Amino acid sequence: GDLASIGLNETLQAANRGEKIAVFFVNNAVYGMTGGQMAPTTLIGEKTVTCQTGRDPDYAGHPTHMCELINTLKAPVFIERVSLANPLKIRLAKYAIKQALTVQKEGKGYSFVEILSPCPTNLKQDVKGAQEFIENQMEKEFPVKNFRNNLYKKDPVKRPESDFTTESLDKIFNVNRQDSSGYVDNKIEPVSIKVSGFGGQGVLSAGLTIAQAACAEGKHVSWYPSYGPEQRGGKSNCSVVISNETIGTPVVDEIDILIALNKPSLEQFSQDVKEGGTILYDAHIGEFTTDRDVKVIAMPCVDIAEEHGNARTANTALLGALTELTNVLKAESYENAIKEMFASKPKVIDVNIDVLHAGAKWINDNS
Structure with missing residues (x-):
C-alpha cells in the first residue's frame, strides 16, 4: 500500500532511472498490516475501517493501477501483474517473480511485479471467499497480464562505479x-x-x-x-x-x-x-x-x-x-x-x- 501512496514518487523515480532492482508490490486492496484501512488500491464500493460505506470515487478517487503507471516509463525491463487466487496462478506468479529476479541478477535494470493477494483477516473472508474476491472483483479491476518483458532483449546495464575514496573526495573539495x-x-x-x-x-x-x-x-x-x-x-x-x-x-x-x-x-x-x-x-x-x-x-x-x-x-x-x-x-x-x-x-x-x-x-x- 505504501508503495502506491507515500512511496509513489520514490517508486516512479527509481523505475524511471532503471535502477537495477526487482520490486514486488503486494496488492491486497487494503492496508493489511495496520488494521485494514482504505488503501490506494481499495476497490470502488469496497468497505474498510476508514470507509464504512465503501470507497466513493468522488471523494477518495479511483484505485491506483501501478503496473499501468510503471508501463508509461521507458526504462523498466519487466512488468507483470500476477494473482494468488488458485494454485495454477500461484505457479505463474512464481515464474514471473523468477524472471524479475533474473533481470536484477543479470544487472539489466528495473523489474516490477504486482501481486494480487488475499487479506482474509481484515476482509473477514474464509479461503473460498478470499479466492472469489480476487478472481471476481480484484482481477476485473486489475487485469492479470504481462505488460513488458525485455529480459532477453536487454543487455546488462554498465554504469561507472562511484568513487567515494578519501583521495577522490579530497580532489573534488580541494583538500x-x-x-x-x-x-x-x-x-x-x-x-x-x-x-x-x-x-x-x-x-x-x-x-x-x-x-x-x-x-x-x-x-x-x-x-x-x-x-x-x-x-x-x-x-x-x-x-x-x-x-x-x-x-x-x-x-x-x-x-x-x-x-x-x-x-x-x-x-x-x-x-x-x-x-x-x-x-x-x-x-x-x-x-x-x-x-x-x-x-x-x-x-x-x-x-x-x-x-x-x-x-x-x-x-x-x-x-x-x-x-x-x-x-x-x-x-x-x-x-x-x-x-x-x-x-x-x-x-x-x-x-x-x-x-x-x-x-x-x-x-x-x-x-
Whole structure:
C-alpha cells in the first residue's frame, strides 16, 4: 500500500532511472498490516475501517493501477501483474517473480511485479471467499497480464562505479591534507558556536570558514545550516561544534559564542548563550544589554569592512574578533580557511584576510 501512496514518487523515480532492482508490490486492496484501512488500491464500493460505506470515487478517487503507471516509463525491463487466487496462478506468479529476479541478477535494470493477494483477516473472508474476491472483483479491476518483458532483449546495464575514496573526495573539495596548521590545544573542551543573520550577509560562509579552520587543525567539527525559503533576506543561521572527540549532534541548543549580524538573531538566540559565554554582534544593531553572566561585545564590523573597501566582508571582521576571543584555533588556520573558501574568487582573498586582521586588532584595542 505504501508503495502506491507515500512511496509513489520514490517508486516512479527509481523505475524511471532503471535502477537495477526487482520490486514486488503486494496488492491486497487494503492496508493489511495496520488494521485494514482504505488503501490506494481499495476497490470502488469496497468497505474498510476508514470507509464504512465503501470507497466513493468522488471523494477518495479511483484505485491506483501501478503496473499501468510503471508501463508509461521507458526504462523498466519487466512488468507483470500476477494473482494468488488458485494454485495454477500461484505457479505463474512464481515464474514471473523468477524472471524479475533474473533481470536484477543479470544487472539489466528495473523489474516490477504486482501481486494480487488475499487479506482474509481484515476482509473477514474464509479461503473460498478470499479466492472469489480476487478472481471476481480484484482481477476485473486489475487485469492479470504481462505488460513488458525485455529480459532477453536487454543487455546488462554498465554504469561507472562511484568513487567515494578519501583521495577522490579530497580532489573534488580541494583538500590538502599535507597543509595542516597544527594543534593549538589537544585538550580543548567542545566549543559550540552559532552564527546568525539575514540571508546574503555571509552567515553560512562564516560558519564554513570556522569549520574549515578547525578541520585543517585536525579537530572534530560539524557545520549545521538552517535557512528560510527566501533566496536573500530571510533568516539564516548555522551551528558549528568544535571538539577533540566525536561529536554526538551538530545541533547547538546551548551556545558558547553567538555571532549575530542582525537584531532578530540577537533577540532569538541570546537567551541560548551559556552563562560565561560570549555574544558578539554588529554594532549597527544598537545597544543590547542582558542581566545574565554573558560577555556582550558590540563590534562595528560593517565600518571595519567598509574601511577596507568591501562592506560584504563584515562577517570576516567578526571572525577576526573570534580569533582573539578564543584560543581554540590559530589565526593562521582562519587565513588558510579563507584561501580555501575563496579559491574560485582569488581577488577577494587578500581583502578578507586584511579584514580578518583588522577585526582581531579592533578586539585587542577595545577589550
